[in-house]
Each structure stands twice: as C-alpha cells, then as structure tokens.
Amino acid sequence: DGGITQSPKYLFRKEGQNVTLSCEQNLNHDAMYWYRQDPGQGLRLIYYSQIVNDFQKGDIAEGYSVSREKKESFPLTVTSAQKNPTAFYLCASRSRAGTTDTQYFGPGTRLTVL
Amino acid sequence: QQQVKQSPQSLIVQKGGISIINCAYENTAFDYFPWYQQFPGKGPALLIAIRPDVSEKKEGRFTISFNKSAKQFSLHIMDSQPGDSATYFCAASRAGGGNKLTFGTGTQLKVEL
Numbered sequence: 222d223g224g225i226t227q228s229p230k231y232l233f234r235k236e237g238q239n240v241t242l243s244c245e246q247n248l249n250h251d252a253m254y255w256y257r258q259d260p261g262q263g264l265r266l267i268y269y270s271q272i273v274n275d276f277q278k279g280d281i282a283e284g285y286s287v288s289r290e291k292k293e294s295f296p297l298t299v300t301s302a303q304k305n306p307t308a309f310y311l312c313a314s315r316s317r318a319g320t321t322d323t324q325y326f327g328p329g330t331r332l333t334v335l
Numbered sequence: 336q337q338q339v340k341q342s343p344q345s346l347i348v349q350k351g352g353i354s355i356i357n358c359a360y361e362n363t364a365f366d367y368f369p370w371y372q373q374f375p376g377k378g379p380a381l382l383i384a385i386r387p388d389v390s391e392k393k394e395g396r397f398t399i400s401f402n403k404s405a406k407q408f409s410l411h412i413m414d415s416q417p418g419d420s421a422t423y424f425c426a427a428s429r430a431g432g433g434n435k436l437t438f439g440t441g442t443q444l445k446v447e448l
Binding site: 225227252254261262263264265266269271277279311313315322323324325326327328329331 | 339341344367369371376377378379380381384424426428430433434435436438439440441
C-alpha cells in the first residue's frame, strides 16, 4: 500500500518547545515538500528537497528546520522561533521521473500551541 | 505578492448544477496548472491538471478551461453532487527550481440537495 504518511495526526505543544513532525513516503519519489495551511489561506511552502542531503527554503522558512537523510523521510521541526506555529501542516512528494509534476499529499498534522 | 488569485471564496450550487471556479496567474513562466480537492481534516488530492499547450481538458464531470493570453484558468464541475462539497485549490508551477506549487486561496464549495 503505497503512499505518504504523516504522524502524529494531532500534536499539542507548549510555547517555547521545539516539535518534530514526521513525513514518510514509500512511493520512491525523489522530491519532498512541506506546506503550511491556515484557515482561509492557500498552502504556503515551507521547505522542499529534491534529493537526499539537499533541501531549499520555501516562502515561509523562518522558524522551521528540516533534514533529508533518507529518500523516504523528510521530517520538519517547528522551533520556538516560529511566532505563530498553530496550523495544519502538509507533506507532499513528487517523482522526478519523466515529465510529471504531480505532487501527492499526506493526510496532514494539525499542530496546536497551547 | 499573491501570484495565483482564486475566486470565489465560497460557492453554493444546487445538485445537478454547474460549479465554476476561476483562477488568474501573473507569472508567465508557469507551465503546469493543477486543481486539488480537499475534504475537512484531509490532505489535498489531485483532481485534474493542464499544461498551457491545450485550452481545455476534461475528465469525467471535471473540466479545466485554460486561456493563456488572459492568464486565466477555470474549473467546471458538471452535474454537481453533494459529495463534491469540499474546498478546491488551483495551483501553478514551472519546470525547474523544484517545481514548487503556488496555490490560490481556495474555494469552499457546497452542493445543496
């Protein structure tokens, strides 16, 4: 059963704490992405990675960090420096084979800062 | 700077009617235009996508119309059903630079019986 998994589904954090969101894919995709979704807004790109051990900042990278040590995994850390971390976080992946541009999304993690 | 503008913000359609959602983009380098459907608490799922070399693409009840000169594209949902009630996002990307998607702000569609 191929796809993208994100865990946990719900996450609560106290102010001042770092928290790491998990994203795993078994689609053998090279590229992976992290987006943030807020009510009434579209998805905004936080970070993306096209290959292992390489990643690039998106439009709203401040207060976030990522790593890409394995092709299957692209964890996102929300640091205490992120001023408004409460949001729905979505991970996506894309195959670089051929000319496909389709990004497939995981089910998301809803982060709430208490 | 919002590069993809989507309208309307919300839409109510009667069952069996046509739902139309519009998007306009600014960056002429965009060469891939997908539409995603999202149900509450779920991740977006690709619905249909188009490239600028065609003016229309149809898949079942869903059609994308694309106007390159006007830099606009729209989603038409024919014979709208209550199960189509969801949030729809248009997006755009260009080859290279990670194929990053730029999303519109979404349209919340409700199909009433």
